Amino acid sequence: MEMYIDPHIHLVSRTTDDYEAMRKAGIVATIEPAFWLGQPRTEVGSFKDYFSTLVGWERFRASQFGIVHYCTMGLNSKEANNVPLAEQVMELLPLYAGKEGVVAIGEIGYDDQTEAEDRFYRLQLELAKEVDLPVLIHTPHRDKKKGTTRSMDVADEHGMDPGWVVVDHNNEETVEEVLDRGYWAAFTIYPHTKMGSERMVEIVKQYGPERIIVNSAADWGISDPLAVPKTANLMRKLGIPEEDIRMTTYQNALTVFGLSGQMDESDWLNAAPIDQTKKLGGNSVLRGGQVPRVEGPADRVEN
Numbered sequence: 001m002e003m004y005i006d007p008h009i010h011l012v013s014r015t016t017d018d019y020e021a022m023r024k025a026g027i028v029a030t031i032e033p034a035f036w037l038g039q040p041r042t043e044v045g046s047f048k049d050y051f052s053t054l055v056g057w058e059r060f061r062a063s064q065f066g067i068v069h070y071c072t073m074g075l076n077s078k079e080a081n082n083v084p085l086a087e088q089v090m091e092l093l094p095l096y097a098g099k100e101g102v103v104a105i106g107e108i109g110y111d112d113q114t115e116a117e118d119r120f121y122r123l124q125l126e127l128a129k130e131v132d133l134p135v136l137i138h139t140p141h142r143d144k145k146k147g148t149t150r151s152m153d154v155a156d157e158h159g160m161d162p163g164w165v166v167v168d169h170n171n172e173e174t175v176e177e178v179l180d181r182g183y184w185a186a187f188t189i190y191p192h193t194k195m196g197s198e199r200m201v202e203i204v205k206q207y208g209p210e211r212i213i214v215n216s217a218a219d220w221g222i223s224d225p226l227a228v229p230k231t232a233n234l235m236r237k238l239g240i241p242e243e244d245i246r247m248t249t250y251q252n253a254l255t256v257f258g259l260s261g262q263m264d265e266s267d268w269l270n271a272a273p274i275d276q277t278k279k280l281g282g283n284s285v286l287r288g289g290q291v292p293r294v295e296g297p298a299d300r301v302e303n
C-alpha cells in the first residue's frame, strides 16, 4: 500500500472518523502548523494551552489511530495584528520550538500585509535561524502574487536558505517564481475551488516533482482531510509516473521537514502497534463501553 504524508493539516478541528479514514487511505504522518482558531485569542494563556495541545494531546490522539503527528510552532499572521498579545506570544515560542516533534517555525508570513505582520514575520525568521528549524510560510489569499514575492524578498533579506523554507498555498501564478528562487512550493487542495486536484496534476505535469509538495490544510472550514491521497490517485489515473507521485505526496515533505532532525521515516515504519487502552494524563479516546483497538504484530498495515 502507498504511504502519504499530509504536511499541513489542522487536526485539532477534525474528528476521529477523519483520522480513521486518513489512515485507511495511506496517510502515515501529518504536520499540524500552529494557526489561528477562527475566534481571536485574547490571552497569552490561550496560546500556551494551544501549543501544549499540539505537542501533547493531539500527538497522542493521532497515535491512537496509527498516524504519526508533528507540528510547527509560530504566531500566525492574523493574530500578529494584536501587537501587545503578539509580543507575549513571541516570549513563549522559543520554549515550544524546542519540543519533541516540532519540525518548523510556522505558519508565519502575511495576511493583510500590515506593518505588524511584517514585524512579527521578521522576528520569527530570526527565531528559526536561532533554533535551527525550517520555516513554513503562509502566503496571503488576497493579493497573493505580491504577498508571495514579498515573503521571499524578506526571507532573502534575513539570510534564510531557500532550501529550508516552504512557501505554502501556491497557485499557477506563483509557482514559477517560488521554484526559480530555490524555495519549496507547497499547494493546498481545497474542494470546490480553483486549486483542486485537477489543477495540481497539471502543475506537476508542467513543472515536474522537484520541490513541489501537496497538502490539504484541512481545518474547521470546508476542506478535505483526504486531499493528499485523492490527488495522488488522480495523478496515477492521469499517467503521472509513480516516482513523481511519491515525491510530491511523501518524500519532498519528509526531506525538507526532516531537516529539523525531528522527523524520520523510522517514526512510522517502526511505530508501536495501535493500542487504544493507552491514556495520556488519564484521558483516552474511548467513550463508555467501547472496545479498544489493540493491534497485534499480525495486524500491522503493510506499507
Ligand SMILES: [Zn+2]
Pocket (backbone or CB within 6 Å): 008, 010, 033, 035, 107, 217
Ligand atoms: Zn494552515
